Amino acid sequence: MTLPLRGVRVLDLTDGLGESAGRYLADLGAEVIRVEVPGGSRSRSAEPVVDGVSIPFALRNANKLGIVLDLDEDAGRTRLRELASDADILIESHRPGWFAERGSGPDEIRALAPELVWVSVTGFGQTGPYRDWTATEQVLYALSGVLSRSGAPGAAPLLPPAGLVEESVGAHVAWAALLAYHRRLASGRGDTVDLSAFEAIVHGFDPGFGAQGSAAAGRSEDFPRGRPDAANFYPVFPCKDGHVRICLLAKRQWRGMFEWLGEPAEFADPAYDTIPARFAAADTLHPLIEKLFASHTQAELVAEGSRRGVPVGGVHTLSEVLTTEHFAASGSLVDAEIAPGLRARVPSGYVSVAGERAGVRTRAPRPGEHDDRMFGPREPLPAGTGDPSAAPLAGLRVLDLGVIVFGAELSRQFADYGADVVKIENANFPDGLRQSKRGAALAASVAWGHRNKRSLGIDLRSPEGADMFRRLVADADVVLANFKPGTLASMGFSYDSLAEINPRIVVSESSSFGSTGPWRSRLGYGPLVRASCGVSALWRYPDNAELLCDGQTVYPDHIAAHVAAVAVLSALIDRRRTGRGTNIEVAQADTALVQLGTQLVTEGLRPGAITAPGNTDPYAAPSGVYACSGDDEWCVVTVRDDDEWAALCTVLDRRDLLEDDRFATGALRLTHRAEADAVVAEWLRDRDPRAAAATLQAAGVPAGAMVRLPELLTDPHLTARRTYTTIGHDLLAADLPATARVAVFDEIADPPARQAPLAGEQTRQICTELLGLDDTEVDELVRSGVLQPPATDPALRSAVTAG
Template sequence: MTDLPLTGVRVVDVTDGLGESCGRFLADLGADVVRVERPGGSASRRTEPIESGISIPFALDNANKRVVVLDLDSDAHRSRFLDLVAGADILVETTLAGTPAGRGLSPAEHLERHPELVVVSISGFGQTGPYADWAATESVIYAMSGVLSRSGEPGREPLLPPAGLVEQSVGVHAAWSALLGYYDRLRTGSGQLVDISAFETVVHGFDPGFGVQGSAAAGRRDDFPRGRPDAANFYPVLRCADGQVRICLLAKRQWRAMFSWLGEPAEFADPAFDTIPARFAAADRLHPLIEELFAGRTRDELVAEGAARGIPIGGVLRPAEVLANEHFAAAGTLVDAELAPGVTARIPSGYVKIDGRRAGFRHRAQSADAAADLWSETPAARELTSDAAEPGTHPFTGLRVLDLGVVVFGAELGRQFADHGAHVIKVENRDFPDGLRQSKRKDTLSPSVAWGHRNRRSLGVNLRTDEGRKLFRQLAADADVVLANFKPGTLDSMGIGYDELRKINPRIIVSDGSAFGSTGPWNTRLGYGPLVRAACGVSALWRYSDSDTGLSDGSTVYPDHIGGQVAAVAVLAALIARLSHGRGAEIEVAQADTALVALGGQLVRESLAPGSVSAVGNTDPFAAPAGVYPCAGDDEWCVVTVRDDRDWRSLTRVIGRDDLADDARFGLADRRTENREEADKVLTEWLSERTPVEAMTALQEAGVPAGAMVRLPELLTDPHLSARDAYTQLEHPLLPAPLPTAVRVARFTSIPDAPLHPAPLPGADTHEIAVGLLGLDDAEYRRFVADGILQPLEESAR
């Protein structure tokens, strides 16, 4: 496919482990990605799970790339590598902090030699700070980022989420950062170094404790008590005739529809139950009533009835059911593909559709004996933009974005552009307010609005009127991007879809997100993140075991944040392509596709070995000791992962048990997994006498991956995050106190941090936009306001 947006962009990929999916995403979007491996192949080629002789994670993360094998200790090979980098636009690498300079291979040396190069350096904890040399695994990052403390059931140990979600978060944010640096280079002529920390990526970008939150946050306690939050009622899972369904009653209208379906029981007739906290408080009485109603109906029947009534309901599917699902096959989300010679599996194809075609899997990962040409094609001509700027300015200065996005997905997507200088206009209708605005408490602004809508302006306009849509089209004629995430077909039905807008503005880029995409039998299903992950198999694996009926993912809204970030990457790729050909694009992102890509390792394994995938709780099937272990104190936990025999020897030294280093039960990885209980007992005895931080520090200093379970407030005082200035204070006139907020996810040497302009109230900038951009005179403006077409900020809200 030569019409993909990143066609002609050259990327050298020297990653091994966390971050490999960054290059895969860029390759999906058309970049020529050349992966450099050492003789014998990268360590990640041996990453479990391995089925049919191939590493499934490696096969997925490295499809669509070319491979060249180089021995960088050889002068000739090092020279060839440097020639490869000299012809590249972007270098993505996972060099550890502290790698010796002088060989010409460090990120800084690459940049010094090629000032126009964008160098993306991915590591567990970043290039600076007290944890810079520490080892990171997915479970360690979960523990230290605050995710683990919110996962699991009350009264039980914290529960690790399914494998793959951290790697996805790192890969997507790294892809965004790489393209942001490259777009900035096209404006300024200068490259830069980008420092990506997996730790900060998950702290700020996965499902942040101090960032945009789902509606369930209205029922969360602010004092952060010990133990797991009682989150089962946030997005409850209920039994039905053929399994389980999840229900999301968030908006008032959804509750009223459910109340009617229940037969309007008198005990829930009080208008107080229109609020989320009141329904949470009454869950012990309300949910049994709903479950009784659902008992005689199947998942599909309930989903269909819910859709007819406007009630979001989704079935809880296991991985095998996901693989056999008709919708995912029809949508092109899951495809049958050859992962290695003679090995075909059902795999997630890719994240996005561009102009109706999926930008996804094209060819399998190449073998380690491949010999790619340095650069086989002439790159596309991309000169400096007409608004060439000085380095150190915001990359999107001059871009105009019309933001129709709602709730978490919409807030995260629009914020990526607002934070980097775009003129983002949030288009709102007070009669159908953004769900984030409905989650406010008393007379204060919702913290999620403050976090998610910062740096925007707000236009109040009723797009359900002909004149309102005419005004929107007038704005779109001079806009660069339109962002939305409604039910598929909504924009088209309003006459403001891509086909209509490109007639008046051929350069327009329209990003349309939804739960399940525009094609396939589920295309009109209602969906929030909790329903999406239930339908994609994530929820079924996010529990202590397959025999557990309770699910433990109620406190997260995954994949909303990552789905918004995926859409941002695709929009940015389209902006880059537009510099060459001048045309806009239509981008489609389904949240389900985001979840399925993350779960790809489990889905492919189940495809190759049916029945092999199940909920494993805190047990790592491929390593021991590895898991979540109790420490000294009340509800204090530490994650430890012994990856290999070297880690085991280091651990035995730390805990004072050198006698176990060569013990026949533990000396080799397969023997440790066979004797998991005994290995866990040895480690648990040592941990029980230490605090999580003491244990983590001692093990990490010996090179063993370990992470203390951190609660959300503790992130604000974490020494590493503090040293990297990871948080600042966000103020707003309607907030009782400043909010902790992320300064950045990635650190750029040239791109400045985001400004912190307060989020607008609904319609606050209507007059300014109507007069300044639409050119209305005062008489026209007053008429539109009187007719309810334009909706300025209400006096009562000032």
């Protein structure tokens, strides 16, 4: 297989956060050299450990080469400079200032290698009041606003499953690195990139201020104390052999469910065609569905739901996921060696390129395994001499057929950084985001998801419209779509047919479960993807298998879009070498599987080992989400080692506990978890969570207050780093807070904030500018319905006047 990033050399000096970025770049073909300190990285001991092998380390370092350098010694620093001088990208995750203290910081290294892209990924970035804080996944869930929306009303907030944070951060790192590298190929200039994991989760995991976000305008009155009552958004029902989830969004889906129920008279009122009415009647409606489903198996309910147009999906445990026929047939799960002598069933990788999976090929290296290898000169892509002030994706044209959250988020990445993104819209089949405005003149999700784009209103189902699209393809770079598998081909726009028109075109298609395997035709939304991949089964309180707490989130839509963006950009980079485009396929289920990989692999190797942990870290004690002073105020704390335990005891003024045999080691603290947790709980009970977290962090103990979404806008760290910008629109009563950037670049400017287009707003402009049509031709196509500009278009106004 010819992978798109072949010939790209990456130095990976991460340890923990960011490791998955190098893995993804390696999956796509980059030569990734993992550089470790003597004795190996700390992450080699990250739990869970099976037969002496750290499962997260093994998964996040597959496909890499491994060397050891002692950067406290002259020889190690000299070797790093030599390697950096012939590398394209360097990714590191050491604390701010660590490399500079050793004379090997980005300023020193890039003075020798000005074309190098240096990416620093840390918990909170290189600047700001939290820059020296420790970021665990639990801390990032709490501070980012994710925790405040997770859990049941009246109960403690619930931490989502582990692993999703690190992998999400890794996707952001890969995207930022390739953006800077793509600019380097055009201009000859490298860059220094400062990426904050905190900001990546705030904006990229399940953003409150983003497409389908929970914080439409950030009004504090919209966020009462306690968790939202989200269990009935995507309800779960017991069935004959487990549980299933339904996802009723469209009117036609409800009508299919209504008929399936036997058309009960009490729900015949057309008012129940709306989601709010059904939600309000859940106490009456759901028992009817539960009775209907009780005597059927998952497979029967999924099949019947598909026949009726009702989205139904099984809620699968990890053991069920590992034996699911679809994931084997699609290549999502494969058997592979992850360490010398240790094989396991693993998620293969995020994407397929040219019909082949870009996934695991070789196991993670042993420490220093490739120390003797000569990393000689390569044939890198030549660097250009273009304008270094230009946006990194300037000059690219993207034809965007994408819909709803994934579609909006994917194309926005390209629009924000300079590509001309033309959103293709058909008034007869409007994008779901445009239908979610709930009485407003414009949906906030449209303003967030479609900024910096243009819109072409066109009926692609008409011969004339299809022909115009093909003419646009002839001079485009990328086509994006996320329809049901086979839809693009049925419209006459398969990759092969578009490549005949333009061999340089890159086509990216996404769906819930991919184009191969038994589930390829399943109706899919994020809630069903999460349920089918094992995420939902772990995102619950340990004592309640039916109260799933992932109903408020739209994961994995946003992060899957970042995953797809990385793959598309890698194909564009490869096109500089080959002159040809390719086709990329992204199954959103694969994003969930990769990000849950540690639990899946551990469960496969040790059946029954993985259960829903709730707020307890199975490998660290004390750990949890603790109540603080005030109404619904909480703080997360995680103690991972003896040093952090000693620091905690000092802060709590309980140095006597250091002499307590129950807590002498990490293993003993796990055994006496309840007593250790009680000590932390007692100290936090009467304290402000923010002040307490700051005190603990200053002592080196990972801690974070639970933050609600509106509070993000005034968070001192996010404010200091100007994490948010504002976007406006003529149809909005007020500006909206929005993500300012994917990372802080030394030389790449922050994205503009041009307002999202109305449906078809630039139709006339695009047709005259790109297709060479004159006004008379456009007028005729508008009157025939092939082109669909806004109601203010002259041709439509004249038609109304004539009528």
